[in-house]
Amino acid sequence: MSRDGSITLPFADGPKTFRMAWGELIKLQEHCDAGPFVVYTRLMTGGWKMGDISNTIRLGLIGGGMPAPEALTFVQQYVETRPPVESLPLAQGILGTALQGAPDEAPGEPEGEAATASTTSPTGNGE
Template identity: 45%
Template sequence: MSRDGSVSFAWGDGEHRFRLAIGEWRELQEKTGVGPAELLQRVSTGRWRVDDIRETLRVGLIGGGMKPLEALGLVTRYVDVFPLMDNVPAAQAVLITALVGPPEEPVGKREPAEATTEATEMDASPSPNSMAPEPS
């Protein structure tokens, strides 16, 4: 998995890269009729539809850099012929990675910025200290 929301794993006839960027998400919304969060929920809870699985994998392959006809060929070969349940974990992995990112990148945690203390900020200010007595 990488920072760009892509994931690579063995699927079908070999190792493949899947990625859903904004353009792929829009196509996927059009094909499935739902947005990203609802699609992930349907796949995760077992309430998916055929195109939820099929189109996630096809569009994910295209987003991962595969030519559209090649992606369609793989999906036809490995989704249309095999039991759909075989492909649910793969579709779920593509969706989760695209929405949440790789697990090695904790959500909401950023590198700490250089800490500055209030005293340092006050010392750097050209204004007189408001607590200091006025000069006589």
């Protein structure tokens, strides 16, 4: 996972990058007639609809850089021809990462040199 909400997961013929930025989340909301957190709650609690799974995966592929026609073909071949619960964990992972980010990176936490930099004044007097 990365800070931009992308995640690479095994899907179809090999690893694929999925990402749902604001644009994809808005499209998901329109396709599923529910906000992204409502869709995520449905995916996590068993109240999902078929489109919650397929639209999340398709839009995640598009956001990850796959052309829309190719993403649609992948979903038709590898999601819609299989039992929905096979693709459910994939949809949960894609949308969860989009909404919550990478679990190992806390927001606002310094990185690199900033994380180890001293807060002591170079003059030594605390100013």
